[in-house]
Amino acid sequence: MDSLEKNIMVNQEDKMSCVYDRFDLEQEIMRCWNILEDLKILQENILNGGTVDENANINLGIMSLYEKKFEKLFEIFELLVHFKKIP
Numbered sequence: 588m589d590s591l592e593k594n595i596m597v598n599q600e601d602k603m604s605c606v607y608d609r610f611d612l613e614q615e616i617m618r619c620w621n622i623l624e625d626l627k628i629l630q631e632n633i634l635n636g637g638t639v640d641e642n643a644n645i646n647l648g649i650m651s652l653y654e655k656k657f658e659k660l661f662e663i664f665e666l667l668v669h670f671k672k673i674p
Contacts, residue, residue, distance in 0.1 A: 604670065605666045605670035606666075607663045607667060609672060612660070612667055612673070615656070615660040615663055618660075619653070619656050619657060619660055625649050626649070628645070629645050629646060629649065632645060
């Protein structure tokens with residue numbers, strides 16, 4: 588079962604519907620904007636003399652976290668398009 592199928596609910600009439608709406612999409616977009624704040628933290632650590640290893644670990648963590656955030660954002664977008672909840 589792929590992620591698209593996981594997020595489809597079947598109601599009592601055996602009709603498929605989407606568990607998300609455009610407000611969920613907007614929330615995910617706003618969560619992805621947090622990357623700017625997270626990069627500022629990395630920048631501060633670099634300027635305050637953080638070690639190369641420490642900065643590399645922070646960077647790797649940011650990359651991994653935002654990869655998942657953007658995957659979720661796109662998943663919601665795909666579902667909304669699939670169920671014609673957004674044009």
